[in-house]
Amino acid sequence: MSIVTEKRLKDRSGSVCEISGTDENLVVYLVEPKTEDIPENCVLISQKLKDQIENPETTDPNDWRGLSDSMWNENLPVQIVSWRMHARLKNIDMLDMMYLDEDALEWAKATGEADDEEKIIHKDSNGNILNDGDSVVLIKDLDVKGANFTAKRGAAVHNIKLVWDNAEHIEGRVENQHIVILTQYVKKTK
Structure with a gap:
């Protein structure tokens, strides 16, 4: 990643992770499928969150509590990452609140994370998700x-x-x- 992009992202974010707000172990994350490392395609994020994005099986929902704030960030790449992680974590209510224009939504869905987003979710009277075979x-x-x-x-x-x-x-x-x-x-x- 270019030093210029990293500096601009630090200026944009106040040198904190644009998702969690931490100031430790920050890295530049290029939001796929974009290939040009300019601030308009990147987020400043903690290494821990970047690792979870790249390795979905390691995703810990507790590390993503900042999504409820980052989804409202004015910077599109931050919104895209927030949308993708809400989709991965099955935060359907949060996805319903987010607005992305057609191009942004296409970018958000480009990784295939949201294929399950269209899936019908069954919930009991308390909002717990039901699955086949449950009692x-x-x-x-x-x-x-x-x-x-x-x-x-x-x-x-x-x-x-x-x-x-x-x-x-x-x-x-x-x-x-x-x-x-x-x-x-x-x-x-x-």
């Missing part, structure tokens, strides 16, 4: 249409199946009946 408990008595029984509050539903085209529906067995349940009426069990 849930009903938080309300539910009249089951077509089966003439009431699924009682507190009933456990094991090995649920997600309805992939609707984030509000899951499938499971209650009293030996296969039923569709609204996610707002269940709580994930540990």
Whole structure:
């Protein structure tokens, strides 16, 4: 990286990581797929965060707490990195709040990080993410249409199946009946 770019990034950021705010072990990170190391394509970031960007399996969500501030940064490369990390961390609510114009969004999605962003996310009544095979408990008595029984509050539903085209529906067995349940009426069990 050029010394001129690094100096301009330090001036721009006040010599702190543009994501976390730390002033330790700072490096210049060229935001792919850009190839020209000019400030308009780079961020000043801690080596620890740069390593996590480049090695997704090492990502520690606790190290990315600064994303809620950096996503509002006026510098586009900082916004791009923030968007990508929100996508990787599945912070869908934060992604929904961010605005990137069409070109910026194309740049953000260029690494493929966001392919899962379009995926439907199922959440229980407390906002916990549900997965196939999870167990849930009903938080309300539910009249089951077509089966003439009431699924009682507190009933456990094991090995649920997600309805992939609707984030509000899951499938499971209650009293030996296969039923569709609204996610707002269940709580994930540990």
